[in-house]
Amino acid sequence: MIAHIIPSLEFGGAERMLLKLCLCDKKNNIVFYFKTGPILSDLNKQGVKSFKINSFIDLCRVLFRLNLRSNLVVNCWLYKSCIFGGFIKILNSSIPVYFNHRNSLDCKNKYGMKRRFVLYLVYKLSKYVDGVIYNSESGYKTYQIKYNQCTNQIVLPNGFDDQIFMPGNRSKLGDFRHNLGINDYELVFVCSGRNHSVKRYDIIIEAFSKFNEKINNKAKLLICGTDTKNLKTIIPDFCRDSIILVGEVTNMIKYYQISDYLLLYSDTEGFPNVVGEAMLCGLPAIVSDVGDCRKLVEDTGWVGNSGDVLNLVSILYSAYNVSSIEYRNRSDRAVEIITKKYSINNIYEKYLRFFYAS
Structure with a gap:
């Protein structure tokens, strides 16, 4: 069972990739989200289980129960989920937790104090997790500079369904x-x-x-x-x-x-x-x-x-x-x-x- 944690189900790149992965195996993927959005209706239509989480404590309870019943893996999408996932790993080391980064840090704009603090937390928590996924080579390279301590890493690009996207008439x-x-x-x-x-x-x-x-x-x-x-x-x-x-x-x-x-x-x-x-x-x-x-x-x-x-x-x-x-x-x-x-x-x-x- 793969438990995906994601901040919201808005119509962004991460959310759409999450949906595509879940549709590859609807029974063995489950989604936990904090804020609803249009992707939720797609998950529901396709029969993918999804649950709204109101607090970190709620999330811990559910994941700890799931871990007792199944071969659980936790896939954390985006920074908020990575922070939650890092603390879950600290509390229960038996749960495999993975960070899933969907960006590269090559932006010309300077990061504000809030973003720098979030990146610092992600960096500190990365040494506890079981692996880190990047969706681009550029993401992998830029995170190595000072934002990652995990040695088990991989680049897995976005995938696309040629039964959905195709040239039109x-x-x-x-x-x-x-x-x-x-x-x-x-x-x-x-x-x-x-x-x-x-x-x-x-x-x-x-x-x-x-x-x-x-x-x-x-x-x-x-x-x-x-x-x-x-x-x-x-x-x-x-x-x-x-x-x-x-x-x-x-x-x-x-x-x-x-x-x-x-x-x-x-x-x-x-x-x-x-x-x-x-x-x-x-x-x-x-x-x-x-x-x-x-x-x-x-x-x-x-x-x-x-x-x-x-x-x-x-x-x-x-x-x-x-x-x-x-x-x-x-x-x-x-x-x-x-x-x-x-x-x-x-x-x-x-x-x-x-x-x-x-």
């Missing part, structure tokens, strides 16, 4: 495009991510506006994610009809399928779900050179410099000018990479081997 999605205000001849770039400073929507919007003006407004930019509708204040007046603020989306498949390129230009990432999902749908990706983005896209997309507007304008223009043959080759290769290297079933098997061979 554009002729059948015409009405969906038109309802969003997209003409048949327009090139479509799509972003998916919450409205947060590290996502650099300011850079994306400025670069897209400059690029679209150069090509006489023949492109559209879809921005999907929590609180993204609040970005309307930074969109130039001349580009308001070309940038569509969709807001939070719980199922991105159709948005990928009606688009031509994924655009992710963050200051920091680990191993971004959205890139793998979009690639499975046949989209070449335009990404900044952070986290494992370069490793993921390989030769199918473009890798640029985070924070560099002119660099992104140049890349957008390069993508706009590719021939139909080159685009098809990049698209097919993107699907092939994710299917062969990042199948969710293969990733789940690697989790099991790490947990039960440690």
Whole structure:
């Protein structure tokens, strides 16, 4: 039995990866969460057991009971859960506890006092746990500097389901495009991510506006994610009809399928779900050179410099000018990479081997 502890069930990268792992074996995964969110309904629909935790004491009681009845492993997602899991390990050393880090620490922004204190706690508690999982090579490297004491470590990237994400039939999605205000001849770039400073929507919007003006407004930019509708204040007046603020989306498949390129230009990432999902749908990706983005896209997309507007304008223009043959080759290769290297079933098997061979 794998008991997953996660702070919330919001629609973030960690939560979505948790859902995918649980769906690989619904009977042997159980989820404990502190705050509800849209992922909860998906867990319930699929028959995955999940329980809301109100306090650390409640969590200890449940896990101690489960440990008596089953071959329990505790998988702690994100910092809050890692801190709880570290103290659980101290209280009951017979329970295998693993930290699961979903980020890399390469952000240009300085960490505040609260974040530094949390990282210090995670560092101190890491010497007690049975193993640490990173979802990216960059995450592994940056945590080694001063935030980890556990020697049993592994990089397990996000996995993707090619039975869910796949290229769409554009002729059948015409009405969906038109309802969003997209003409048949327009090139479509799509972003998916919450409205947060590290996502650099300011850079994306400025670069897209400059690029679209150069090509006489023949492109559209879809921005999907929590609180993204609040970005309307930074969109130039001349580009308001070309940038569509969709807001939070719980199922991105159709948005990928009606688009031509994924655009992710963050200051920091680990191993971004959205890139793998979009690639499975046949989209070449335009990404900044952070986290494992370069490793993921390989030769199918473009890798640029985070924070560099002119660099992104140049890349957008390069993508706009590719021939139909080159685009098809990049698209097919993107699907092939994710299917062969990042199948969710293969990733789940690697989790099991790490947990039960440690």
